[in-house]
Amino acid sequence: MKLQEKREVLRNYIKEMGSLAVAFSSGVDSTFLLKTAHEVLGDQVIAVTARSCSFPERELKEAIAFCEQEGIRHFIVDSEELDIEGFESNPKNRCYLCKHELFEKIALIAKEQGIKEIAEGSNLDDNGDYRPGLIAVAELNIKSPLRHAELTKEDIRELSKEMDLKTWDKQSFACLSSRFVYGETISREKLSMVDKAEQRLLDMGFYQVRVRIHGTIARIEVLPSQLERLVARREEFTEYFHELGFSYIAMDLDGYRMGSMNATLEETTVS
Template identity: 40%
Template sequence: MAHSEAPDEKLAELEEWFKGVGGPVVVAFSGGVDSSVVLAAAARALGPPQVYAVTADSPLYPRSELEWAKRVAELLGVNHVVIATSELEDENFASNPPLRCYYCKKELARKLKEVAKRVGARVIVDGTNSEDLGGHRPGYLAFSEEGVRSPLAELGFTKADVRRAARLLGLPNWDKPSMACLASRIPYGQRITVERLKRIEAAEAAVRSLAGVRQVRVRDHGDIARIEVGRDERRAFFSEEVMDKVARELKLLGWKYVALDLEGYRSGSMDEGLAEKVVPKAELRRT
């Protein structure tokens, strides 16, 4: 749903939300643009000492994401807590069922609650926006069950609203492409391993470097690597030289076949074949 408010009005609404709940506050902070806007608004509303950004150090995310999180947290002057997570030790997660994200977020929520208890935080929040609620989101269900709130979703922030707010705030990642966990590249039912995650991370870095694209997903279908790039970046593969270099590099990483998805990147492409999905309500407002 589009909003007519100017970005500064949307930001003011978000800051008022934080003033209403009070501090200290814990922010589940990935380093992406959504959670960065939440973190910045909390810092502006409550003061940086009252804000605790908590970032998971996990093989599920590229190392570059952790570096982004450190950079933004330092820029905003908030407390930054990095916690180690062990999702792959949970068979419910590692076996990769359609509800995989539920188990991941359950563990993360428990760790966030431990931090909140230690620092005396009154509320835990994440960066889910209103458009995120239209897809398969079992992780959102887990967070909701654990009392984690999503102010961007509650206030109706769209993805465009978030990027405008981030730009207005001067955040260095305002135009950073979205990044989901690396496990989302593996078809449901196929086991998630550290080796597969590392291969996917290396493959996506190679595609970015060789093709000069920003939005990349390398979906790991066993012997086949299916590459998705931003729809407006597909033309980068019109070059035979680029195709040859990318194919050669990904085969060196262990795939037998390398394919380009002609539709380009779309969020949750692995969910397209699911018969049943966990889709939160598109409209969420809490009082």
């Protein structure tokens, strides 16, 4: 389908729902979905954002500001992943545990507000990665309008630019728990280390950043085009990283890529 045809498929799909609660993270995908849903359904749309130690404060503030600007009813729900049994041990189905708990909480809010459907912002590109959270989406009958309309990340950025959404060129983001090697214990202390380390690099102007944590080793991913710049400016962040608690600081020569921690999974698990 052509891009504008995909947009119409999306709008018609949303219109058929009648009312919708959008799981809103203030990222590229969920912002586009929420904006489109609000255009189609008006005050029959609500946004729900999860507040937890794996969700940076800057993202929460952006979510609040966007809903205030657009006049969208916004609900913030405490969804502390570390309180979920088994989550802190970082099993391979970590994302499933988190999403299942979150969508159950969103369902309660939707019911209280008289909202019929719940939607999340995964796009067509997410079908090619290891995404256990999508199992929870299917089990709980959560809608995925962007995947339904076959919209890719590139499509969403292009349409977001047409709509004058500031997120059109925003860096991709995933919860901070995704920075941990599967099987390594997730703690509030280490989540804070990762959050602060990434914020320092973002403040330095690096566009797409991940600080993966391996014990007390920080493995930095930036876009390949920015690798030389990272090395050249290393003195501006290495001491700070050590102060945060990292013993060693490494640069990933492959650069940033989505879901790099999934490389540690067995092929049979990913397939």
